[in-house]
Amino acid sequence: MAFGSGNSAALAAIGNIDREVKNTFPGAGVFWAFTSSVIRNKLRNEGRPVDSPEEALEKMKDFEIIAVQSFHVIPGGEFDSLKRTIRTFEQRYGKPVKLGRPLLYHHKDIVEVCRLLPELFPLNLHMDDAVVLMGHGTSHPANIYYPGMQYYLNQLKTNCRIATVEGYPALSDILPDLKQQQIKRVWLMPFLAVTGKHALNDMAGDGASSWKSVLEREGYAVNSIAKGLAEYTPMVRLWISHLEDAFNESVDHDD
Numbered sequence: 001m002a003f004g005s006g007n008s009a010a011l012a013a014i015g016n017i018d019r020e021v022k023n024t025f026p027g028a029g030v031f032w033a034f035t036s037s038v039i040r041n042k043l044r045n046e047g048r049p050v051d052s053p054e055e056a057l058e059k060m061k062d063f064e065i066i067a068v069q070s071f072h073v074i075p076g077g078e079f080d081s082l083k084r085t086i087r088t089f090e091q092r093y094g095k096p097v098k099l100g101r102p103l104l105y106h107h108k109d110i111v112e113v114c115r116l117l118p119e120l121f122p123l124n125l126h127m128d129d130a131v132v133l134m135g136h137g138t139s140h141p142a143n144i145y146y147p148g149m150q151y152y153l154n155q156l157k158t159n160c161r162i163a164t165v166e167g168y169p170a171l172s173d174i175l176p177d178l179k180q181q182q183i184k185r186v187w188l189m190p191f192l193a194v195t196g197k198h199a200l201n202d203m204a205g206d207g208a209s210s211w212k213s214v215l216e217r218e219g220y221a222v223n224s225i226a227k228g229l230a231e232y233t234p235m236v237r238l239w240i241s242h243l244e245d246a247f248n249e250s251v252d253h254d255d
């Protein structure tokens with residue numbers, strides 16, 4: 001289950017995940033669903049329909065073991081709604097469903113993500129370079145994962161900050177830190193599973209309010225890395241390891 005995206009790079013990323021899942025679980029049926037109804041409607045109008053979580057689960061009801069992996073980044077509203085959908089399915093068919101946690105959940109998940117992130121950074125970063133990650137952000141309490149992750153990012157060798165489009169901290173909240181640290185060049189990178197309008201427009205776009213434009217007006221040289229986390233195989237493996245954990249755990253989701 002992914003949030004979903006209509007752009008071809010994102011769909012290619014999903015193709016990669018699909019291959020990795022099939023390699024990890026040979027012989028298993030693999031079904032995809034997008035949790036965003038806006039994106040599902042868009043794709044349906046383009047003649048490329050993708051199932052909703054309910055529709056995909058319905059197709060899985062006759063399988064012996066059913067497991068769902070969330071390709072979300074944090075356990076926010078989308079993950080909550082997925083849990084409700086699964087609960088309804090379990091009650092209707094009397095069949096338990098195993099659920100793999102999103103990218104960030106336990107302490108060890110954040111440690112793992114921060115261990116992999118530097119592999120995605122550009123080589124030869126200078127002292128006055130900073131990497132700024134664009135997270136989504138949310139009004140859901142799980143937004144705390146973003147400022148929480150900053151604590152872990154502070155332990156990296158690279159100067160790396162995280163800010164969000166729709167939550168806390170916003171880009172404006174981290175500008176004083178960049179100034180204080182005398183940063184000259186900022187590398188923008190999505191901390192999003194796939195690239196969509198946020199990465200392409202709000203982060204790297206040429207519009208006056210994009211992060212790129214805001215930072216350039218502040219006097220920074222800006223480079224954008226427009227690649228979603230799900231485009232990196234080591235990150236995909238992390239999500240898939242959560243699916244493996246779900247297979248090995250007894251079913252119990254608390255909500």
Ligand code: CO
Pocket residue numbers: 136166198
């Ligand atoms: Co959004």
